[in-house]
Amino acid sequence: MSGLNTAPPEASTGAAGENCPLEIRDRIVRTIYREAEAIAARAVRRDRPCGSWEDKVDDLLTSRLLGFPLMFLLLGAAFWVTLVGANYPSQLLAKALFWGEGRLAELLTWLGAPSWLHGLLVTGVYRTVAWVVAVMLPPMAIFFTVFALLEDLGYLPRVAFNIDPLFKMAGTQGKQALTMSMGFGCNAAGVMACRIIESPREKLIAMLTNVFVPCNGRFPTLIALASISAGPAAGPFAATFTVAGLVLVGMLVTLLASWLLSRTILRGEPATFILELPPLRPPQPVRVLVRSLLDRTLFVLARAVTVAAPAGALIWLLAGTSLEGQSLLTRGAGLLDPLGRAMGMDGFILLAFILGLPANEIVLPILLMGYLSTGTLVEVESLAALQNILVGEHGWTWLTALCTMLFSLLHFPCGTTLLVIHRETGSIKWAVLGALIPLAAGCLACLAVARAVRALGLL
Secondary structure, X not given: OOOOOOOOHHHOOOOOOOOOOHHHHHHHHHHHHHHHHHHHHHHOOOOOOOOOHHHHXXXXXXXXXXXXXXXXXXXXXXXXXXXXXXXHHHHHXXXXXXXXXXXXXXXXXXXXXXXXXXXXXXXXXXXXXHHHHHHHHHHHHHHXXXXXXXXXXXXXHHHHHHHHHHHHHOOOXXXXXXXXXXXXXXXXXXHHHHHHOOOHHHHHHHHHHHHHOOOOOOHHHHHHHHHHHHOOOOHHHHHHHHHHHHHHHHHHHHHHHHHHXXXXXXXXXXXXXXXXXXXXXXXXXXXXXXXXHHHHHHHHHHHHHHHHHHHHHHHHHXXXXXXXXXXXXXXXXXXXXXXXXXXXXXXXXXXXXXXXXXXXXXXXXXXXXXXXXXXXXXXXXXXHHHHHHXXXXXXXXXXXXXXXXXXXXXXXXXXXXXXXXXXXXXXXXXHHHHHHHHHHHHHHHHHHHHHHHHHOOOO
């Protein structure tokens, strides 16, 4: 029989007896594990000696001193591979899809379709869907594959082991670390991953807080704005540290929000969580690739496209419909401008986030469409051109960029994620709270930062 690798007694965060005090439950679990270890010592034959390299690797991955640095290093490498590796495929996919846009336009012209139908289908629906696919598919496919490899390797239970004490202090459990990690690829997938949590209360906490880690739909906006705010002189390292800092802020907000929920609307003791660490094993690349692409990537992408198509039509209608010489898009931005200024942004930025509800990928294009008054989604050719539009033409400051990144990090999830929350819980109540809780967090954070910066005279 192969070696049995289990968590030590102090790793457990619960035990049988839901009504038992937490200390008694922990004591029961320790007793159970001591007895299990004694039985295993008498009955289990190890194929590898104690103190082998596998045990040493496991000791490093779960070490109190090196466990967290190694965890951040591996997750950082996963982010880096995703962001760098997805750049070129996204460009190729965008070129192919926008080539298809030209063919669709030619087909409608040949069929004699009216101009309004051409605009609605081509520059509205098709272009929005094309952008969502081009931006989402490559990074999602790469990240889900890397994540699945770490999962198949047996590393993710070690992540849960390391973070479990923090989530235990927040009133939840270490399995939320796994669902939080899935949220980096897609918050909708992170919400679906909450099925691994047995406690209904803690499952709801994990679902409602998953949005605080940035998904691949928000990473392009965060990276672009970080590069602009850092400036060309600072180089790419400043932008990298800015994004990494935002990710860390998101993780801290996840813990804080979990703590607040567990002491307000979702009060209760942490449920049973006995974590057994499976042995590290070499992953099976073919099986991992098929599972990550079919079960996760294509499923989430299909939902995103379903939501993005009608959103593209709505954006086109708002930008193309005028009232007293102004488009509805511009008038809506004017109504939101006082609140936007108080939050360190402006009305166009807030409106872009509202209209970007179906898919986070289209927030920045909608903002540029409003600024440039083009009536359709636009894309700039370089970060220098984007900086000229935002800073040179519309007066962005470092505070504007910071508050926009902060709001992008904390605001409500995309429509796909909200639909998944509704489907997983079977209640519209939790889907509404899934939008209102992060919206309140984003608004309060931006109001506090903007007021502090202005009060201190830093701007």
